[in-house]
Amino acid sequence: MLNKIGRLDSEATKEIDNILHEVFELLDEDKKEKALKKLYNLSKTPNYFIREYVGKKLLDYEDQRKMFPITKKMLKHKMYGIRATALFYMYNRYMQEPEKMLEILGETFEDIPWEAESIINEMWKKYPELMKQRMKEWVKSDNEKKRAISFHGMENIAKSDPNYIMEFISDAIDDETIEVQKKITHILTQVARSNPIIVYPYIREWLAKADDKRIKTIWVSMKKLANIVNQRSKRDKEHDFVLLTDQTIRDWKNDENKNVSHMGRKLFRIIGK
Numbered sequence: 001m002l003n004k005i006g007r008l009d010s011e012a013t014k015e016i017d018n019i020l021h022e023v024f025e026l027l028d029e030d031k032k033e034k035a036l037k038k039l040y041n042l043s044k045t046p047n048y049f050i051r052e053y054v055g056k057k058l059l060d061y062e063d064q065r066k067m068f069p070i071t072k073k074m075l076k077h078k079m080y081g082i083r084a085t086a087l088f089y090m091y092n093r094y095m096q097e098p099e100k101m102l103e104i105l106g107e108t109f110e111d112i113p114w115e116a117e118s119i120i121n122e123m124w125k126k127y128p129e130l131m132k133q134r135m136k137e138w139v140k141s142d143n144e145k146k147r148a149i150s151f152h153g154m155e156n157i158a159k160s161d162p163n164y165i166m167e168f169i170s171d172a173i174d175d176e177t178i179e180v181q182k183k184i185t186h187i188l189t190q191v192a193r194s195n196p197i198i199v200y201p202y203i204r205e206w207l208a209k210a211d212d213k214r215i216k217t218i219w220v221s222m223k224k225l226a227n228i229v230n231q232r233s234k235r236d237k238e239h240d241f242v243l244l245t246d247q248t249i250r251d252w253k254n255d256e257n258k259n260v261s262h263m264g265r266k267l268f269r270i271i272g273k
Contacts, residue, residue: 008049016042016053024061036070043074043085048114051081055088068093075108083108084115091119098127102134109149121153128157132164139168144177151183155190162195166202173206174214181217188221193228196244208257215259222263226270246271 002012019042026035043054061067067089074086087108094101101123109116124131131153138150151172154165169184192199207218229245249271252264 002045002047002050004046006047006049008053012050013053016050017057020054020057020060027061027063027066039070040074040077040079040082044079044081046081048084051085051115052088055085055090056092058085058089059092075112080112083112087112087115087119091122098123098130102130106138106146110143110145113145113149117149117152120149121156124153124156128160132157132161136168139172144175144179147172147175148177148179148183151180151187154187158187158191158194162191162198165191166199170202170206173217174211176213184217185220185224188218189224192221192225192245193241196241196248200244200248204252204255204260207259207263210259215263219263219266222267223270226267229271 002015008016019038023035023039023042026032026038039054043051045051058067058071071086071089074082075090077083077086087104090104091101094104101119105116105119109120120131135150135154139147141147141150151168154168158165165187169188172180172184175181175184188199188203192203203218203222206214210218225245226249229242229249249264249267252260253268255261255264
């Protein structure tokens, strides 16, 4: 019996391989209905790692002309696990065709969100330049969920290209949807920890012209960063992030702009304890 959660050990992969061998044999014998029943029963598991493994192994079947339409139909199945397995199949099939994979993700991310986010994260690692281009298109979508997912995985370039991230956020900082705001605060926190010297001038500029909603978005991120400084400063005084954040908050506290100085005073109450 395969586990419902957790990574796969050698016994689990062997069991899955045996089931897939049966599926493939049934397909070879044109017993499609029986083959699909076994495949669906295997795929509808809540275990992410089983779905990932099965999706990849479906590419081992010799006649992909049979397999492709099966997995394409699986993408629309009512069961989440079956849809997710099919998406992993597509990812492994089009791993060297990122444009095609992004097209598929653009059609499936709402119905298969967890796996879509996982694959998008991997694509940021493998194809950062392409992702930079395409996510600029996604963040302009009328679909708020597509705008939100455009931020996912961007922390992979937090060290290598913080300016891209900050310009990206600049264009979306006033998005009114909660999902997008959550993504902004997450990525803003991540990139600030990696490159505070780049990030804080941007944030000050946003603050200087901010309305209440934007101030709230920035506050959520800066409060997290200030708390990290407060925890680490006692044991890690030479860390660039700690030093720069501490100095930035002290500078903001005396800034001539009211929004900035108010934020600085609130943050200083955290780091000044």
